[in-house]
Amino acid sequence: MNAVRAARIDLVLQRPVLLGGGVISLVVLLLASGGITTLAVVPILLAVGVPVALAARDPLAEATLRGGLGVSRAAHVRARTALVLVLQLLLLLVAAAVIPLGAWADGADLRPDTYWTDVALWTSAVLWSHLWVGRDAMSRRSTTTLWAQSLGAYALAYVGGFLVLALAGWCARLTVSGAGGIEAYALAQTVGVSLGAAVLLLGALATLRLRSRVWARTA
Structure with missing residues (x-):
């Protein structure tokens, strides 16, 4: 019940961010249906900024509210991490939908x-950026420094990936x-890159799961 109560509080406190993200996503999808695939970068950058966007505007007041409702710090950390992850994945789903939608509208392959x-690659880089700033965003206000750190972490994770x-x-x-010619090389390239992508994505998810438990225990 503690975790459920913490999640409900976060949904109420973050309602403006949730509504804003939903409106922007809808606009991006509508524009993508006109063939503008470059707009995929918008939900990706929004996903990168989710941990910072959800940072407390008044940490002391929000902590007092949770304490008065009997919500522990650990429950807050678990609920906030889950909310951030869900929002990031939803925004990345929007970004993933923009490209085929735009290609279909343009008649492109x-x-x-x-x-x-x-x-x-996008998804793993976003998750690694969450790992970098997630804990700080739970205990600090949303600041320019935190935004810069999240974008920098995403850029480094993207290049590394x-x-x-x-x-x-x-x-x-x-x-x-050299066996099999060009087709064999192309198949090997596809298999190798696919395995590398799976390692990046699963590694990011597993690491985030482990780190979020540490954040909750040390909250």
């Missing part, structure tokens, strides 16, 4: 292998050793 690799995928593809091509 969409390469499934490249598309899903990009989605995994891209290098991991490039290395995975290169290693997979080495296993072919």
